[in-house]
Amino acid sequence: MLTTDWKPNKSSSVPLHQQITDFMKQKIANGEWTVGYRLPPQRTFAKALGVNRSTVVTAYDELIAEGLIEGKSGSGTRVVNNTWNLLATAPPPDWNSYVKVGTHKPNLPTIQEINQAEFTPNIIRLGTGELSPSLIPGNSMKQIFQQLSNKEITYGYEEPKGLLPLRKQISNYLRTIGISASPSSILIVSGALQALQLISVGLLHRGSAVLTEKPSYLHSLNVFQSAGMRLVGIPLDKEGIQAKLIPAYKKQQNAALLYTIPSFQNPTGTLMTEERRQQLLDFCQQEQLPLIEDDVYRELWLDETPPTPMKASDKQGLVLYLGSLSKTLSPGLRIGWMVGPEPVVDHLADIKMQTDYGSSSLSQWAAAEWFSSGLYAQHLVEVREQLKMRRDFTFDTLNKYFSELAVWEKPSGGFYIWLHLLPSLSMRKLFEKALAEGILLNPGNVYDHQAEQYLRISYSFASLPSIDDGLKRLSQIVKAIAK
Numbered sequence: 001m002l003t004t005d006w007k008p009n010k011s012s013s014v015p016l017h018q019q020i021t022d023f024m025k026q027k028i029a030n031g032e033w034t035v036g037y038r039l040p041p042q043r044t045f046a047k048a049l050g051v052n053r054s055t056v057v058t059a060y061d062e063l064i065a066e067g068l069i070e071g072k073s074g075s076g077t078r079v080v081n082n083t084w085n086l087l088a089t090a091p092p093p094d095w096n097s098y099v100k101v102g103t104h105k106p107n108l109p110t111i112q113e114i115n116q117a118e119f120t121p122n123i124i125r126l127g128t129g130e131l132s133p134s135l136i137p138g139n140s141m142k143q144i145f146q147q148l149s150n151k152e153i154t155y156g157y158e159e160p161k162g163l164l165p166l167r168k169q170i171s172n173y174l175r176t177i178g179i180s181a182s183p184s185s186i187l188i189v190s191g192a193l194q195a196l197q198l199i200s201v202g203l204l205h206r207g208s209a210v211l212t213e214k215p216s217y218l219h220s221l222n223v224f225q226s227a228g229m230r231l232v233g234i235p236l237d238k239e240g241i242q243a244k245l246i247p248a249y250k251k252q253q254n255a256a257l258l259y260t261i262p263s264f265q266n267p268t269g270t271l272m273t274e275e276r277r278q279q280l281l282d283f284c285q286q287e288q289l290p291l292i293e294d295d296v297y298r299e300l301w302l303d304e305t306p307p308t309p310m311k312a313s314d315k316q317g318l319v320l321y322l323g324s325l326s327k328t329l330s331p332g333l334r335i336g337w338m339v340g341p342e343p344v345v346d347h348l349a350d351i352k353m354q355t356d357y358g359s360s361s362l363s364q365w366a367a368a369e370w371f372s373s374g375l376y377a378q379h380l381v382e383v384r385e386q387l388k389m390r391r392d393f394t395f396d397t398l399n400k401y402f403s404e405l406a407v408w409e410k411p412s413g414g415f416y417i418w419l420h421l422l423p424s425l426s427m428r429k430l431f432e433k434a435l436a437e438g439i440l441l442n443p444g445n446v447y448d449h450q451a452e453q454y455l456r457i458s459y460s461f462a463s464l465p466s467i468d469d470g471l472k473r474l475s476q477i478v479k480a481i482a483k
């Protein structure tokens, strides 16, 4: 689905097709749409602009007549000329060829579609892994910034590992969950995702494999693959990743690392048991296989506190532990942390300096204030309460509409329910049909390409009436497609 931040002005005296022609000409003239750029299909463009298709057809025809664009059957309509090009002595670079050879792989097409569609007004987002705007504590955030405005804070570049007052606060917080980590072994990152990026470019060599759960959030990214690594999925059961399979996988796959989400896994919601955590750590120690413990959902427990992190009993420095404020407080702050052996943290801090000179100092000060004021701990209590109510509501709603159509488990924390659809159907068709009806889905196959019959349902984002309405209509679409 295409979205655009420009829309024609329907109350203007300039005809709509003329406004669209002018808009497109401007894009071409200022080099935003370069020669070779493929224009959106007319139907899609018309929808994004909120006009009839015939209006867009007229605009395209005018540009074709002026020789700026050209339509070829099979390859769509492309920009073939621009005024700047006519005046310039040398032709402009063929950006498309640059894009194709860039080292970082693009997102999976479905992920690109999801990222775009999330900003469509009034769309019901049934799979979004984010707190609903109503769960983000806007008033307390204002209070935090007011408190900061009365303090002497810095606005310059910060130390390579991040703002010391924040690292001290995180060190204190980690002690409450059993991890003893001094500020010098903590790296502040712009979200846990950046830690993965730094690990992929800073620690691993091309051609090695990263073991992970199957399915996993990691499969929806291209972070490790772009750095020349392969992802290898190990099956999960109700207790977590099947740790006993690790020695065999390590040997067969030339594995360099294992990535796991032990608490309320994304996308299955699985909570790894204490025994399994111990077993996993034992196997990784035995195999000398470093471990990324991604614990971004840990604090979102709804029934009881999860078992202690593996990092707490890691005396060999095998575990790189990740946390973040994104899932519990605000993804917009872009604040996360990585805990590991000091040489690793120093090295990744050095790479981070080459990447962005550090995370926003304003965000780091705000995060430190959230911890030191006690507001973060208070907020967690509230967010758990709200999420628990949402989980129970969504569980009941699924029972209402999907009891004949799917099976699922009740998660004990996090955001997700891993819905196994029973009728055999095309996931692509379901995704498209739902999208056409204003319902955005996260298909299971982005987390495991074999998970064709699964959806990641999230109870954290959509409002309760939208969850009810969305699931009701989704059940009807499933029935219609399955016929």
Ligand SMILES: Cc1ncc(COP(=O)(O)O)c(C=O)c1O
Residues within 6 Å of the ligand: 129, 190, 191, 192, 193, 194, 217, 261, 266, 294, 296, 323, 324, 325, 326, 327, 331, 335, 336
């Ligand atoms: C398991 C897991 N790790 C990391 C992230 C990225 O979070 P952040 O916003 O901290 O980069 C996500 C977000 O979906 C996630 O689910």
